Amino acid sequence: MVVEELDAPAGAGSRAGSAARLLLLAAxxxxxxxxxxxxxxxxxxAFFEAGHTPLFGLIALLVRSLLARHTRxxxxxxxxxVAFGVTLLVGATTxxxxxxxSNHDASVHDFLRDAAGAGAFLLVEVALVxxxxxxxxxxxxxxxxxxxxxxxxxxxxxxxxxxxxxRLYFARDRAVPTLFALDGSWxxxxxxxxxxxxxxxxxxxxxxxxxxxxxxxRLDLMPGIYSGLTFDExxxxxxxxxxxxxxxxxxxxxxxxxxxxxxDAAHDQRYADRFNRxxxxxxxxxxxxxxxxxxxxxxxxxxxDLRHVRGIVLFAxxxxxxxHVYLGPLRLE
Numbered sequence: 162m163v164v165e166e167l168d169a170p171a172g173a174g175s176r177a178g179s180a181a182r183l184l185l186l187a188a189x190x191x192x193x194x195x196x197x198x199x200x201x202x203x204x205x206x207a208f209f210e211a212g213h214t215p216l217f218g219l220i221a222l223l224v225r226s227l228l229a230r231h232t233r234x235x236x237x238x239x240x241x242x243v244a245f246g247v248t249l250l251v252g253a254t255t256x257x258x259x260x261x262x263s264n265h266d267a268s269v270h271d272f273l274r275d276a277a278g279a280g281a282f283l284l285v286e287v288a289l290v291x292x293x294x295x296x297x298x299x300x301x302x303x304x305x306x307x308x309x310x311x312x313x314x315x316x317x318x319x320x321x322x323x324x325x326x327x328r329l330y331f332a333r334d335r336a337v338p339t340l341f342a343l344d345g346s347w348x349x350x351x352x353x354x355x356x357x358x359x360x361x362x363x364x365x366x367x368x369x370x371x372x373x374x375x376x377x378x379r380l381d382l383m384p385g386i387y388s389g390l391t392f393d394e395x396x397x398x399x400x401x402x403x404x405x406x407x408x409x410x411x412x413x414x415x416x417x418x419x420x421x422x423x424x425d426a427a428h429d430q431r432y433a434d435r436f437n438r439x440x441x442x443x444x445x446x447x448x449x450x451x452x453x454x455x456x457x458x459x460x461x462x463x464x465x466d467l468r469h470v471r472g473i474v475l476f477a478x479x480x481x482x483x484x485h486v487y488l489g490p491l492r493l494e
Contacts, residue, residue, distance in 0.1 A: 200426060200469075203394060207326040213274040214319040218282030221248040225283065237290060238300070241283045248279040277319040281312040288312075333396055338493040340395045340405075340473075343378035354391040357383045366410045366487045377410055377487035382477055389419070389476025392491070397426075399467045399493060405451045407475075408489030409442050417442040417486060419477050421449075423456055426469040433461040442486055453493075 225244035234240045252275030256268065288308040291300030300308075332348040341349055345362035353360065364379040382388045399405075411417060419442055424435040436459035440449055457465050473491070477484070 202471075203326050204330060207323040210268075210271060210274060211320045211323040213271050214278035214281070214316060216278065217248055217252055217275040218278035220251060221245060221279035221283050222286060224248055224251075225286075237287065241287050245279055245283055249276055252276065252279070274319045277315040281315040281319075284308040284312040284315075333394075337396045338402070340491040340493060341392055342490045343488050345378075352393050352395070354393060356388075356390075357385065358388060358390060360390060360488075364487060366412045375410075375489075377408075377489050379485055379487050381483070381485045382480055383483055384480050386479055387474075387476045388480040389474060392473040392475075393471075395470060395473055395491075396493075397468065397470050399453055399456070399470050402453050402493040404453055404494050405456070406492050406494055407449045407451075409440070409447045409449065410487040410489070411442050411444050411447065412487075413444055413484065416444070417477060417484060419475060419486075421451070422474045422476075423459075423465075423470065424472050425466045426471045427463070427466055428471065434463075435459060436465065 221244050224247050225240055228234060228240055228244055228247070232240075232243075234243060252272050255275075256272050259268075285308070287300065288305040291305055329348045329351055332346070333352070336342065341353070343349065343360070343362060359381040361379045361381070363376050365376055366379075380390065405423075407421070409419070419440045420437060421440055422435055422437045428435055436451075436456045438451065438455075440447070453467065457467055459465060475488075
């Protein structure tokens with residue numbers, strides 16, 4: 162990843178090259194300042210955050226190239242160290258400026274990704290250059306291998322969240338047509354928000370009309386206006402399915418009113434812009450079947466985008482006393 166010779170030529174060509182590098186540097190910084198993810202999902206968020214790493218790697222190489230052309234820094238290694246410091250300053254400045262933007266947030270983690278990208282790209286460059294120019298002091302074969310290993314560790318660490326998100330999506334998508342088995346799977350725990358409530362998998366409801374072998378997840382509900390759980394980013398493509406099914410078991414003496422709501426990526430937060438249905442959970446086993454067509458036509462001013470379903474919420478409204486129910490898997494059929 163060598164971007165220039167050690168001894169850059171002077172003259173008009175050198176000035177044109179410097180101007181081109183400055184324009185590219187400005188374009189990268191402008192993209193960082195104004196660029197935004199095409200969708201508000203975990204994947205795109207992790208993708209853009211991981212993108213800081215190669216972006217600032219390129220910025221570091223451009224800065225080193227400009228320093229080589231316009232300063233009197235004597236050695237290649239020192240040039241790389243100064244370029245690393247300048248790039249860190251640029252990264253810190255961009256994070257501070259994001260405090261002034263409504264669609265961006267300053268992040269220490271993003272700054273660390275900036276540093277990882279700058280460090281990794283400069284280490285790779287100096288290792289490659291020193292391999293073809295053995296006269297560079299202090300960069301023998303072992304040093305080059307150590308530099309490449311350090312660069313690999315930095316890149317892996319910076320992309321770890323993106324790797325984890327891809328792994329989560331893979332596990333979620335493999336489970337389809339079951340959206341959530343509620344069996345305590347690691348990926349389900351990542352996508353289920355409970356608030357003050359508690360979800361305990363592998364439980365057997367006790368009651369005269371209930372099976373002694375079927376196992377469910379016990380949902381303990383605390384008092385609140387909207388007491389329940391949120392399924393964030395379920396498998397998004399419900400196109401082609403006929404119905405959504407859910408089993409709720411109650412060992413209570415009286416019925417418990419609950420509500421299920423479903424929304425897509427275009428949801429504008431209005432009640433009428435999503436699917437809402439009241440579910441009366443009677444004592445015993447309750448199997449609820451919701452037609453996908455009912456979900457599709459629920460918004461008042463449009464049809465729901467069944468290829469981009471974004472969330473499911475199941476809750477009891479204005480719950481005054483602690484209670485519980487048992488939940489079975491959510492499935493598409």
